Amino acid sequence: MTDATPVLRLEGIVKTFPGVRALDGVDLELRPGEVHALMGENGAGKSTLMKVLGGILQPNEGRILIDEAPVVMTSPLEAKGKGVVFIHQELSLADELSVAENIFLGELPRKRFGRVDWTRLYATTDAILKTLNVRFDARTRVGDLSIANQQMVEIARALTVSPRAVIFDEPTASLTDAEKVVLFDVIEDLKAKGVGIIYISHRMEEIFRITDRISVLRDGQYRGTLRTAETTEDEVTQLMIGRSLDLSRSPVRHALGKVALEVRGLSCGHLYRDVSFSVREGEVLGFYGLVGAGRTEIAETLFGLRTPSAGSIRVNGDEVRIGSPVDAIRHGIGLVPEDRKGQGLVLGMNCRDNMTLPQVDDLSTGPFVSDGAEVAIFDQYRDRLDIRTPGWRQIVGNLSGGNQQKIVIGKWLSMRPQVLIVDEPTRGIDVGSKSEIHNLIRDLAAQGYAVIVISSEMPEVLHVSDRIAAMYSGRIMRTFAAEEVTEDSLIQAISGLEPEKVA
Ligand SMILES: Nc1ncnc2c1ncn2[C@@H]1O[C@H](COP(=O)(O)OP(=O)(O)OP(=O)(O)O)[C@@H](O)[C@H]1O
Ligand SMILES: [Mg+2]
Known part of the structure; x- marks a missing residue:
């Protein structure tokens, strides 16, 4: 991570839903080549903030800047065009379509006269899948894949462009340890190329293993940014929930019945x-x-x-x-x-x-x-x-x-x-x-x-x-x-x- 100018900046983002102020003036800064954790309790606003950044939701107030220039993200495809790729918490794949079609949905390679270039589609997809070490190919129907493999398809989708920033929203929730290793390698590679990464997870050990900085949201508000190397789980927890957790309490053992x-x-x-x-x-x-x-x-x-x-x-x-x-x-x-x-x-x-x-x-x-x-x-x-x-x-x-x-x-x-x-x-x-x-x-x-x-x-x-x-x-x-x-x-x-x- 360098202290270079940020690739991406969010300023004063407000997003409301009926009865909910999901984001209440949030700032966030992402530097090139850093893995930046976004943490907060369930419902704190992490996914909402990322949906705003990814062009899925429009903010009520606030600005998004890429290389210090304000941009408007009106759709996920537009965000992707600007180099911001989003790997979702909820899988958003089409079960009936092949892996390749899912990865290039909306952007299928075409031949002259507009016909889909299947050969090129499958070849490009297989090349990406190879870098992820997965055991399925471009033609596999997504509905036939395990949840973990579907997650890998989401990740593959992000690698079809040369992104400036990649957002991972709880990517490891359903991955095996082996798949996690692959994911962390992918993140390392992206990092080495100067891509900024926003990483959302509730797993502290991952946060402390792979991130450089941690920003915390609480009830839709920005609570601060910590350098991972200089903080502790307890400090992060404090910032997230406003108190320390007493994890020492060991469970009471009691008599068992039939x-x-x-x-x-x-x-x-x-x-x-x-x-x-x-x-x-x-x-x-x-x-x-x-x-x-x-x-x-x-x-x-x-x-x-x-x-x-x-x-x-x-x-x-x-x-x-x-x-x-x-x-x-x-x-x-x-x-x-x-x-x-x-x-x-x-x-x-x-x-x-x-x-x-x-x-x-x-x-x-x-x-x-x-x-x-x-x-x-x-x-x-x-x-x-x-x-x-x-x-x-x-x-x-x-x-x-x-x-x-x-x-x-x-x-x-x-x-x-x-x-x-x-x-x-x-x-x-x-x-x-x-x-x-x-x-x-x-x-x-x-x-x-x-x-x-x-x-x-x-x-x-x-x-x-x-x-x-x-x-x-x-x-x-x-x-x-x-x-x-x-x-x-x-x-x-x-x-x-x-x-x-x-x-
Ligand atoms: N479409 C919507 N309509 C109404 N309320 C919404 C909508 N989307 C999100 N919210 C609300 O906004 C708040 C923030 O939700 P968000 O999904 O951003 O939380 P999160 O930090 O990602 O939590 P988690 O860790 O559980 O994924 C929640 O109170 C949620 O119920
Ligand atoms: Mg979420």
């Missing part, structure tokens, strides 16, 4: 094999492993989204067959899915209804809940999870990414299934709310619920779990009690170095 869920010899094709575990009432069982180890697939099987090829599932001692989510809910099993956008929310519906409507349509035979009671449930979880919205009538699609996640989490917590499975509970959640979600999980257990937490964050599993099942390549390698587990032994187990000891 076995609520017991899984024996469960297999599902090549996804996972011969998986056995049980969870007691009052217990939190953590599942730790690399992305792709089979954790999510086990959760999906327990929730009736996948059919096991072998094995048994018992709830309260009785063997059950779970053919669909309706069955799962009937047996008292709930799932907060990893992909909350796809599986957990109706974006066009308001906050209250998203939180309180039964998960599955034909479950409407459940107990009748009055409107007032629904609002009360919503209010309770809004306060507890600190969901930022002007009111329950707000359409969920208008909430910030993290606040949408909180709605899904609140919904499942309020349904209080006997066995609750939460897949990556704090992905995309800010540091303050993260510890509150951990507390809620521990509270549920204390009340006698059985909870399964799947997480890729080691501090998280270590913090919330009573026991931890370490998975590698579709198998449980070892199950640790909280008292005996160490970081080293956990890493060893998920790397496939230590086989499950036969009991």
